Amino acid sequence: MTVSLEFLGTGTSSGVPIIGCTCEVCTSPDPQDNRLRSSAIFHTRDKHILIDTSPDLRQQLLRNVPPRIDAVLYTHMHSDHTAGLDDLRPFNFRQEERIPAYLPENAMGDFQQRFGYTLEPIRHRHGTVPNLDIHVIDPAQPLNVAGIEVIPIPVLHGRLPILGYRIGPIAYLTDVYALPDESWPLLKGVEILVTTALKHDEIFGHMNLTQALAFIRQIGPSRAYLSHIGHELGLARDTEKLLPDNVQLAYDGLVIEA
Numbered sequence: 001m002t003v004s005l006e007f008l009g010t011g012t013s014s015g016v017p018i019i020g021c022t023c024e025v026c027t028s029p030d031p032q033d034n035r036l037r038s039s040a041i042f043h044t045r046d047k048h049i050l051i052d053t054s055p056d057l058r059q060q061l062l063r064n065v066p067p068r069i070d071a072v073l074y075t076h077m078h079s080d081h082t083a084g085l086d087d088l089r090p091f092n093f094r095q096e097e098r099i100p101a102y103l104p105e106n107a108m109g110d111f112q113q114r115f116g117y118t119l120e121p122i123r124h125r126h127g128t129v130p131n132l133d134i135h136v137i138d139p140a141q142p143l144n145v146a147g148i149e150v151i152p153i154p155v156l157h158g159r160l161p162i163l164g165y166r167i168g169p170i171a172y173l174t175d176v177y178a179l180p181d182e183s184w185p186l187l188k189g190v191e192i193l194v195t196t197a198l199k200h201d202e203i204f205g206h207m208n209l210t211q212a213l214a215f216i217r218q219i220g221p222s223r224a225y226l227s228h229i230g231h232e233l234g235l236a237r238d239t240e241k242l243l244p245d246n247v248q249l250a251y252d253g254l255v256i257e258a
């Protein structure tokens with residue numbers, strides 16, 4: 001099975017540029033310094049599996065419209081990964097069916113609180129609300145998503161347990177602070193690893209660049225890409241010079257194939 005991953009957004013929660021910031025990254029003319037909020041999409045020959053619905057989802061999917069969305073995998077419920085959820089509606093209209101959405105178990109309470117309107121009976125909606133088929137993930141089992149095997153990878157985002165996802169040789173982890181012991185074997189043999197590097201300074205919740213590079217060395221993929229990037233990381237062209245040969249900064253619109 002050939003699988004590719006398209007980065008829809010590679011920025012941290014405020015995106016880059018940050019509204020009103022005049023730093024050299026936020027005012028850079030380089031398109032690789034322009035980052036929408038984090039979302040990605042796995043493509044196989046005929047399946048398209050979205051990861052997260054960033055607040056910029058509409059703009060991201062207009063850039064390269066997928067023929068359909070077969071499912072959505074949520075990593076966690078923070079707004080920078082969820083608040084574009086209503087922009088799934090055009091795919092409901094086109095596909096004339098519910099879209100399966102997979103949530104980590106601990107995200108269900110937040111989902112009900114924030115997106116409870118999507119769980120109301122369909123007759124009350126008049127097409128104004130996305131029509132989803134919600135599945136709660138058992139992280140101990142691989143998932144069958146539209147006939148594709150997806151391995152959920154437990155990740156710690158600070159203290160919050162969230163999920164990353166692996167399809168075949170590609171693993172996509174976002175908002176990574178640490179990896180619990182049970183997840184290391186799930187990344188064995190991974191060829192392409194996506195992980196996060198928010199900035200140079202240490203912060204709680206996400207890896208900084210030094211931690212991300214050490215993490216990549218420990219996992220040992222052939223290639224790795226850094227995402228969920230903040231303006232504090234510096235210009236893309238300067239940061240690239242600090243990276244080993246097998247590590248690159250992701251950018252919006254980048255497609256990687258295994």
Ligand SMILES: [Zn+2]
Pocket residue numbers: 017018021022023024025026027231
């Ligand atoms: Zn800035």
Ligand SMILES: [Zn+2]
Pocket residue numbers: 076078157175
């Ligand atoms: Zn988060």
Ligand SMILES: [Zn+2]
Pocket residue numbers: 012013038078080081175228
């Ligand atoms: Zn985030």
